[in-house]
Amino acid sequence: MTLEEARQAFVDEWGKLGAAWGISRTMAQIHALLLAHPGPMDTDTIMEKLVISRGNANMNLRALMDWDLVVKTNQPGVRREFYAAEKDVWKMARAIAAQRRKRELEPLMRVLGEAIAIEPGKNDDPAEVRDFRKTLREIQGFGTKAGKALDLVQRLDQSSFVARLMGLLKAG
């Protein structure tokens, strides 16, 4: 396996992983490509390596920047823009956690709150209402804990968090 083949294998697998996590395959592949190369890369190189159109490359790069996973850089004297992935895995995880919290956890928690707060109509079976609320409260509790965990992840750095977590896990 040469370097290029290994990179290709990584790009493919990262793309699959992205797809399984609701991120478009191409977006994950661009991310992997940038992760797998030492320096920043320009749009044409990305287009060529992944065999995708300029529009596609541009849109997905924008999405990656939106997720704070990729930043634009400039090379002195060169007009083109270059793109680089954040390579610190911990920062990467934090960026993803922050985004998913905002995009998914928060809307869910809002709906749970509203659904639990229903004023049941007189045709609603009180036992069913109780059951429904109970299930939703459980999910809400789980979500609250997940949110707190994500908050801490935002604040701690990798070494202290992971060290503590690992200590905890060994003790468990």
Add this chain to the structure above:
Amino acid sequence: MTLEEARQAFVDEWGKLGAAWGISRTMAQIHALLLAHPGPMDTDTIMEKLVISRGNANMNLRALMDWDLVVKTNQPGVRREFYAAEKDVWKMARAIAAQRRKRELEPLMRVLGEAIAIEPGKNDDPAEVRDFRKTLREIQGFGTKAGKALDLVQRLDQSSFVARLMGLLKAG
């Protein structure tokens, strides 16, 4: 907001959440429907509530059983099969964690191992190989820790795990 409206809101939101996590919207909606009702439900009721075909309902119920999120039950004297969601949120989370570990983490770790173990060709820049391996090793390290955490989640019950995690997080 009546009970039915609240259920509908929950089903919608859970469907969106599922879609964002790479689970088909309908699969997540069926799951939500079962979570939001006290007893098991038969295929026709699900079809009617979500306005979907029999084939669709059947396929997604099978997928949910595959994920260990839903079980078939029988009612004495009734031929039809009834379906019920696991409502314990912690068990639900464990089931999902176990599946995702197998489906996503394990294949990724295999590819990472293979890519790190490349025998670089003589045309491969040693510095690039070193960089590439460094990035992949970081991801591998992260994956290993995530896997260990998932292992523990499998073994501990909710109260002891969450209590320990919360203690940890407050201390951080």
Add this chain to the structure above:
DNA sequence: TTGTATTTTCAATATATACTGAAAATTCAG
């Protein structure tokens, strides 16, 4: 400025994914 390299947008199109519906298979009470 002006001209050109570069990025961005987006309607049209292609592709992937999900869904339907009816036929085939299965199950089970009688």
Add this chain to the structure above:
DNA sequence: CTGAATTTTCAGTATATATTGAAAATACAA
């Protein structure tokens, strides 16, 4: 067994999502 109820399968179709490519907008060196 028999046959009706029920589940399962899957080819065909619909829908959603991703991608292209070229025109428009933008940025910038001269």
